[in-house]
Amino acid sequence: MNLISTSGNGSFKVLEGHQEIFKLNYTNWFLGKAEAxxxxxxxxxKPKGLFQTKSEIRKHGKNIGTIGMSWNGKMHIQYTNEEGKLLKFTLERTGFWQSDFCLKNEQDEVLMELKASTNWKKLKLDYTIVFKYEDTQVDNNELLVYVGYAMNLHVAITSAS
Structure with a gap:
């Protein structure tokens, strides 16, 4: 699978082979609002506050979770799945100078790695997604919506400081 940047505003699409799984589009990039x-x-x-360090996830118009950054630079994703179970994940960079990320579950198991590949023509990063561990409680495609947004939020917060 690949996460491909489609715009300078952070919008992206996820492809499996040549088939598009979904697109995330920023409806208001300045305010950080996105939809998929x-x-x-x-x-x-969409961001919850003025400083945009925490965002809320809405599905069918209902608040189901949040995406936010902790003091140590890790992104935290938590949401309630279709069965009503609260799922929690941590997204972090895998190297100080690198743009790669890894996603871990509550048990600190790596679920996926996102390996950056720079496209110098587009001046944007695309990612190859490598699944490391299969969790049956997780819809990987839905989780990738949140992971892609969290990576963009992480870059926006860390580049502003």
Whole structure:
């Protein structure tokens, strides 16, 4: 799978081979509002406060979770899945100078790695997604919506400081 940047505002799409799984589009880049349609379900993500370090996840118009950054630079994603279980993940960079990320579950198991590949023509980063561990409680495509947004939020917060 690949996460491909489609715009300078952070919008991206996820492809499996040549088939598009979903797109996340920023409806208001300045305010950090984004939306994606996955299996005909609308997912909206928007900042909760003025400083934009925490965002809320809405699905079907209902708040189901949050994405935020902790003091140590790790992104925390938590949301309630379709079965009503609260899922928690941590997204972190895998190297100080690198643009790669890894996603871990609550048990500190690496679920996926996102390996950056720079496209100098676009001046944007694309990512190859490598799944390391299969969690049956997680819809990987839905989780990738949140992971992609969290990576963009991480870059925006760390480049502003």
């Amino acid at each position: 349609f996955l299996d005909r379900q609308k997912i909206e993500i």
